[in-house]
Amino acid sequence: MTALIETRDLTLHMGGQEVLRDVNFALNPREIVTVVGPNGSGKSTFLRSLIGAVRPHSGKVTRKPGLRLGYVPQKLALDPSLPMTVARFLSLPDRIPAHMCAAALAEAGAEGYADRQIADLSGGQLQRVLLARALLNLPEVLLLDEPTQGLDQPGQAAFYRQIEEVRDRLGCAVLLVSHELHVVMSASDRVICLNGHVCCEGHPEVVAQAEEYRALFGTGTGGALALYRHEHTHSHDHDHAHEGCDHA
Numbered sequence: 001m002t003a004l005i006e007t008r009d010l011t012l013h014m015g016g017q018e019v020l021r022d023v024n025f026a027l028n029p030r031e032i033v034t035v036v037g038p039n040g041s042g043k044s045t046f047l048r049s050l051i052g053a054v055r056p057h058s059g060k061v062t063r064k065p066g067l068r069l070g071y072v073p074q075k076l077a078l079d080p081s082l083p084m085t086v087a088r089f090l091s092l093p094d095r096i097p098a099h100m101c102a103a104a105l106a107e108a109g110a111e112g113y114a115d116r117q118i119a120d121l122s123g124g125q126l127q128r129v130l131l132a133r134a135l136l137n138l139p140e141v142l143l144l145d146e147p148t149q150g151l152d153q154p155g156q157a158a159f160y161r162q163i164e165e166v167r168d169r170l171g172c173a174v175l176l177v178s179h180e181l182h183v184v185m186s187a188s189d190r191v192i193c194l195n196g197h198v199c200c201e202g203h204p205e206v207v208a209q210a211e212e213y214r215a216l217f218g219t220g221t222g223g224a225l226a227l228y229r230h231e232h233t234h235s236h237d238h239d240h241a242h243e244g245c246d247h248a
């Protein structure tokens with residue numbers, strides 16, 4: 001098996017209702033794959049089936065033996081009034097040495113956050129801490145369920161650039177769920193449009209043009225995607241210009 005995780009004809013029921021039907025999927029090393037789809041189309045359930053948290057009704061989920069997974073769930077069940085530092089949060093349930101916490105935070109773009117209170121973090125900062133937590137065991141596969149929910153567009157774009165950097169440095173594969181199609185698509189190698197079954201999949205531009213995708217999301221995204229790609233390139237040029245100055 002060359003794929004890290006694979007599903008074969010995965011069919012899954014929740015509460016007596018069919019949520020996923022005949023989903024065939026493979027995640028290959030170093031890929032960034034984004035799952036898009038309307039509310040209730042089974043995206044979270046699909047991710048949860050990949051980590052083994054829900055069982056298929058029929059079909060199969062296969063993970064490479066010994067696969068190291070990092071998972072960031074959609075919702076964090078933490079009482080915000082409970083005092084808790086970032087370092088302590090990273091050490092739940094198992095104690096993590098300070099240098100490992102610091103390394104994971106740096107990798108997630110949250111350097112120096114260790115002593116901050118979780119409740120005081122902004123949405124974007126909290127997402128980075130959650131990412132750091134998922135990176136603690138050096139995952140070969142990183143699964144993120146709507147990691148940029150509630151962030152503004154620059155915040156979303158910055159977070160996805162962080163994900164690309166993590167993939168480049170750690171060499172992990174990334175599977176993420178998102179609603180922010182135009183932002184996320186340009187950072188993805190492959191997009192899967194899920195609506196109980198796989199409607200269409202492929203390179204972001206191909207999916208944005210697909211009839212099935214347009215039937216679900218309308219035709220506006222192609223333009224937004226093109227616009228974002230432009231901004232993305234522009235901002236990278238800008239970054240490089242700064243790097244050039246720094247080194248000069």
Ligand SMILES: Nc1ncnc2c1ncn2[C@@H]1O[C@H](COP(=O)(O)OP(=O)(O)OP(=O)(O)O)[C@@H](O)[C@H]1O
Nearest residue numbers: 014015016019037038039040041042043044045046
């Ligand atoms: N524990 C559960 N018990 C019963 N039904 C469930 C359960 N979890 C999910 N479902 C149902 O499965 C369907 C898919 O839910 P899921 O959360 O996977 O969708 P989603 O695409 O992630 O949605 P969203 O974009 O709103 O987050 C929904 O109809 C939901 O009500």
